[in-house]
Amino acid sequence: MRSVLLFLLLLLPAAPARAFLFGRSADKAAGARLGEMRGAFEKGDCAAVLAAADTFLRAKPPAAMREEAFGYMGRCYEASGSTDKAISLYQLSLGLHPENKLFASRLALIYNAAGFPENAAPLFLKVLALKPDDLEANLGLARAYAALGFLARAAEFYGKAVELQNYRDPAILDEYARCLLRKRDWAGAAVAAARGREVTPRSAAWPITEARASAGQGEYFKAVEAMDAAIRYESSRRFRLERALYLLLGGLPRRAIEAAEAELKLDPQDALASQVKGMALYALGSKAEASPYFAAALKGGPFTAKVAGAFLGGAAPGPEEACKK
């Protein structure tokens, strides 16, 4: 009898008592449930994942199994629109498993999508401390920094993200280029556009980037040429009017009027086209002739209306009332 007790005592340090006496069968049951959850998750059957979750958790699984299961459950909550449950689960899971990059990453993505980049950034940094070449985290952090205004840092992480996907994703390249434009890094934006053109040569996004980089440097004729290229790929009203604005700002008001009139033929109520024509007439000194176009532009968006009001001599609220708060 004494020798049997001694044998058990020797075995105890190797495994917790619960696991030794009762745990193996419980772990086995939990393991089977986890296997079911894994299989269902891989098949995209989130209903089955969440249905199995309850039984799995009742089996009091060990921490490592629970950690894996929480990952499936969280993503299934997200997929089924139960974001509140996903947030709770990720927050709890992060407390239990602070080294798990999936929980930090998923929670950070939710924060970013909901417009809380200040909460997302530290979580992405945590993920990157564990895995510096994580594409999603580099991209997520770049987006968070860009939203907060830390554009130098944003550009750095966008740069890493585009490098990690080997400059193959045009959407990320476009985002990167936009960040560089915001940062007034004209040369960098042009390089990003050139990379993007290699992937999708017939996309309007790249000549648009080039046009904005040229306009940012006051090179409006180059900007107009680039807009012409963009319009060949995608002839949208907004691109045509952006081109008209560059014509006007480049000192070609008559050509800007022609471009605006083409839009006004399609839609006589077009507020932005009216604004462009009004400003072009104003630049030519025909202020009385410009007035009806500014009056039409008052029906545009808040900023268009206020600019039109400024030309009309205070017909719209001034900047003090309109923009201060």
Add this chain to the structure above:
Amino acid sequence: MRLILILSLLAAFLRPAALSAQESDDAVLRDALWTRLASSKPPARPAVGLALSGGGARGFAHAGVLEALEYAGFPVDYVSGTSMGSVIGSLYAAGIPVADIWKFGREAKDLKIGSDFRSIKLISLLITDRLITPTHINDFIEGRLGGLTFDKLKIPFACSAMDLRTGEKIIFTEGPLPIAVRASVNLPGIFAPVQYRHRYLVDGGVVDFIPIGAAERLGADWVLASVTSGASTRLPENALMSLLQVIDIRGSLLAGAAEKEAGFVIKPEVGDISVADFERCEEAGETGLVEATRRMDAAREALLIYAAPKLAEKL
């Protein structure tokens, strides 16, 4: 927090399409006009002034505001500053890059600026009946601006102080720069007045917390003000901090009236940082950058609405 998150996610999905279309038209117009304004010089556009308020360590938020302005290509033709605003403004006007101004904030702990405040013992002030000379602050100013005069600055600059004997607002626009900045940042009742040109000068925050008039006097048609919002929300831990907070509250009250004179106001929320928290300069700067970024489109629009007719005339 969770409810706000869910509502924010929903709002992002439910945004009306027509509203987005109008906003995009606005963005096209704003961004195109901005390219012209940002690359023009007066008189082709209105002259733009930047007024930086006081606020002690909280005033380091201006460094973040400056970074956001640089990203946006916001023109700054004139700079004015009061107290900490005069320190940041003078460095910027001298052509010191914004990245280096940030560096000063990061190094504030090592530069021992806070120790000028920590060394203040009210009892010894009362016993000796002598005010303190802020050695580290003076060294910092001399080290960065020593030998400079107002006329040598890259951007015309003005800073405000107050004559302790007459209560007059004194605006410096010429002469040696370091002594003017020292006067502007010189807390009354604690640091000894700066004696200059037969005047006894102390911190301008008491009479001119946001020096908008000073920027206008330099020639600005339109002024953007960066204001460290709200007095410290923390309960002062000692008599000295109480005194600083009273000065701070007085500044905030003045700010309320002065803001109405500005073309646009950016107010970083740094109320939880105290005037003497120089270890938290970087945090104040980051708050300034985030707030200025959040408000930048509105600031650009305000200036464009003011400037558009002039811009169009000069095309």
